[in-house]
Amino acid sequence: MPRVPGPERKREVGRGERVLPGVWRLRLPLPWPGVPHGNAWAVAAGDGIVLFDCGYHDEGSLGHLERALAMVNLKLEHVRLLVCTHAHTDHYGQAATVVDASGCELWMHPNHEHMTRHANDPEEWLRRRLEVARQSGVPSEPLERFAESRRGSNTGIARIIEPDKDLLPGVEIGTDLGTWTVHETPGHAPSHVCLYQPERRLLISGDHLLGRVSLYYDYGYTPDPAGEFLSSLDTVETLGARLCLPGHGRTFTDVQAHIEANRSLVTERVAKVLDVVTERGPITIFDAVPQVYGEAITPMNANWWMSETLCYANHLERLGRLERIPGEDGGPERWVAAD
Ligand SMILES: [Zn+2]
Numbered sequence: 001m002p003r004v005p006g007p008e009r010k011r012e013v014g015r016g017e018r019v020l021p022g023v024w025r026l027r028l029p030l031p032w033p034g035v036p037h038g039n040a041w042a043v044a045a046g047d048g049i050v051l052f053d054c055g056y057h058d059e060g061s062l063g064h065l066e067r068a069l070a071m072v073n074l075k076l077e078h079v080r081l082l083v084c085t086h087a088h089t090d091h092y093g094q095a096a097t098v099v100d101a102s103g104c105e106l107w108m109h110p111n112h113e114h115m116t117r118h119a120n121d122p123e124e125w126l127r128r129r130l131e132v133a134r135q136s137g138v139p140s141e142p143l144e145r146f147a148e149s150r151r152g153s154n155t156g157i158a159r160i161i162e163p164d165k166d167l168l169p170g171v172e173i174g175t176d177l178g179t180w181t182v183h184e185t186p187g188h189a190p191s192h193v194c195l196y197q198p199e200r201r202l203l204i205s206g207d208h209l210l211g212r213v214s215l216y217y218d219y220g221y222t223p224d225p226a227g228e229f230l231s232s233l234d235t236v237e238t239l240g241a242r243l244c245l246p247g248h249g250r251t252f253t254d255v256q257a258h259i260e261a262n263r264s265l266v267t268e269r270v271a272k273v274l275d276v277v278t279e280r281g282p283i284t285i286f287d288a289v290p291q292v293y294g295e296a297i298t299p300m301n302a303n304w305w306m307s308e309t310l311c312y313a314n315h316l317e318r319l320g321r322l323e324r325i326p327g328e329d330g331g332p333e334r335w336v337a338a339d
């Protein structure tokens with residue numbers, strides 16, 4: 001009888017592949033469950049490349065980037081410019097290492113404090129996160145476990161470096177495929193930008209637009225991340241991109257359909273939060289989450305779903321649909337429908 005091979009768990013390593021002449025996808029492993037890898041994109045520019053994003057910093061992570069580059073006959077020394085779509089660890093983490101190795105400049109949006117402040121003062125960042133969670137009604141026991149697991153853990157960033165140039169509208173990035181323009185797309189993160197090549201209609205979308213709709217917002221830095229994300233979808237829609245090079249997963253062509261899918265999922269979730277709070281309020285965010293998603297909170301989804309729900313509640317508060325009732329004596333805040 002032929003042997004049936006058992007499930008083979010492939011060790012994740014950096015991999016490089018050409019997606020178009022002069023454009024390479026560098027797929028870099030991530031230590032996160034459910035998000036096994038992220039992309040950096042190399043685009044030919046003269047005798048070198050422009051590198052868009054650079055992966056998470058961890059033990060051995062530089063080796064993965066070098067391996068991915070080597071698979072397409074490139075080296076770190078070829079990097080002439082590093083452009084980061086946003087300051088999350090999986091896109092900016094190795095920026096200092098890449099700059100050190102290649103001598104290139106880093107260009108990134110100036111609103112990177114959401115990350116740089118965290119990496120400069122992890123204790124303060126943790127304290128703020130815990131305070132938001134406590135205010136949202138998370139019980140103290142799982143909160144302490146979370147805090148313990150985070151203390152002294154890897155931040156995912158080699159070293160904080162400031163951009164040499166602020167990546168703002170009007171800045172142009174020259175490559176062999178033509179010039180790329182900068183489009184501010186906050187929502188997922190305050191520092192998020194998309195890069196667009198108009199003649200070829202190519203969009204480097206970071207985490208703003210992914211092949212599989214996946215909503216995540218950085219809470220606590222801007223007034224209305226969900227509202228900002230919706231406006232950013234409008235921004236990208238006007239570009240008319242033909243091919244999207246996303247921050248995770250494969251390239252995709254039906255860009256407009258992806259924009260619409262994101263918009264309808266946000267609209268659906270916002271409506272759900274409004275329903276849950278209207279029916280069950282006054283309610284904490286922690287108690288609302290299982291009703292919104294139809295599933296229990298677990299340590300795996302807690303952070304993600306809580307901040308997403310909190311962002312929708314904030315959005316509805318700004319629209320005059322919900323009100324927050326401040327917690328008394330250090331208790332959590334509760335939400336009710338506005339009358
Ligand atoms: Zn991100």
Ligand SMILES: [Zn+2]
Nearest residue numbers: 038090207247
């Ligand atoms: Zn990402």
